[in-house]
Amino acid sequence: MQTNNNIPLAERMRPQSLDDYVGQRHLVGQGAVIRRMIESGRVNSFILWGPPGVGKTTLARIIAKQTESSFYTLSAVTAGVKEVREIIERATKEARSVFTTSRPILFIDEIHRFNKSQQDSLLGAVEAGIVTLIGATTENPSFEVIRPLLSRAQVYTLKPLEESDLEELLERAVSSDEVLSKRKFDIREKEALFRFSGGDARKLLNILDLAEQSTPDKEPVIITDAGITELLQENPAAYDRQGEMHYDIISAFIKSIRGSDPDAAVYWLARMVAGGEDPAFIARRLVILAAEDIGLANPNALLLANATFDALQKIGWPEGRIILSECAIYLATSPKSNSAYLAIDGALGAVRQTGNLPVPLHLRNAPTDLMKDMGYGSGYKYAHDYAGNYVAQQYLPDALQNTTFWTAGDNPAEKKLADRMMFLRGKVSGTTKND
Secondary structure: OOOOOOOOHHHHOOOOOHHHOOOOHHHHOOOOHHHHHHHHOOOOOEEEEOOOOOOHHHHHHHHHHHOOOOEEEEEOOOOOHHHHHHHHHHHHHHHOOOOOOOOOEEEEEOHHHOOHHHHHHHHHHHHHOOOEEEEEEOOOHHHHOOHHHHOOOEEEEOOOOOHHHHHHHHHHHHHHOOOHHHOOEEEOOOHHHHHHHOOOHHHHHHHHHHHHHOOOOOOOEEEOHHHHHHHHOOOOOOOOOOOHHHHHHHHHHHHHHHOOOHHHHHHHHHHHHHOOOOHHHHHHHHHHHHHHHHHHHOOHHHHHHHHHHHHHHHHOOOOHHHHHHHHHHHHHHOOOOOHHHHHHHHHHHHHHHHOOOOOOHHHOOOOOHHHHHOOOOOOOOOHHHEHHHOOOOOOOOHHHOOOOOOOOOOOHHHHHHHHHHHHHHHOOOOOEOOO
């Protein structure tokens, strides 16, 4: 039989059974949950969540084949409620057939693109067991799939392929594919091949396909790091400014700075820069972090973060990346304290618990004679009239007297502040400067 070189390698290599399926051992390995479902013949509705090229569609097709179930497929990009209802109607008729032994499988690719009404149209059929729903999404189902549908479908997470998986896939492709197996391959280096693949089986096979097609028929296909890099020219960064990766990477960036790791901070910053993240978004997060995680341990951090935000507006891109890098490194290497963050959250908690407590009379403003007669401002001590510009008096409401909201962090700067407060509170106050 003549081979068709026009069919992409990724399609020619698509697994037809679990034994051919590479990766996701936590789901399809011996004793794993999806393998058990297939072996029992009872497949419940579920959603496959994972990055592109890790086998979501392939796994759904294998399940349908091995359970001998009818397989209906929709793409959420092109299908609407009308198409969903048409398929459910066909599946309902099939389910009533005496020859049917298993429920039809409805596979919806990119289910996160369905709006609420489209997802609602699935509920009845899934609830009644007319179809087994298998959804595939690259986005976090918690944000993109309605709660009633999530309650009826288990979510299984697929992971990027590990290097051992890519090794297996590479070996299988060059040894068993109907086209590649007829060529001589000289695989000298694999690092670039695996790096550009990024855990994506489809990317790996597409790169291999490209390497084979760009090599003259009578010459061996030589795989080296330099050759693959030259062949691809660039590696577009996987980054979705509107998707989950946006939140995951900014989270990793913030936590790296909080954890005082400048190298990790710069790496995650580079991921965002390469992915086209809005520089102002990064700068805003740095300003917040400077107050929340460094705070009084180094007040200059907030000044630098704010200056970074301002400088970005003046300098623009791409030079702005250098300003962001300087700020990220400075914040990562600064001493850390969240005492200001804890103080305001503690005070907010007290406000929620105690409500609108009255301001003590001596702290109230007294712009009119009536207010003065009522005792507003009476007994207030003006701090600048006393030695050290300090005088002991009650500033909190009566119900919160002696409550502590701010506790100094364990760093030299705040220890100095705490020592000063202990000194002021410990000295005998009430003596004016003129005494």
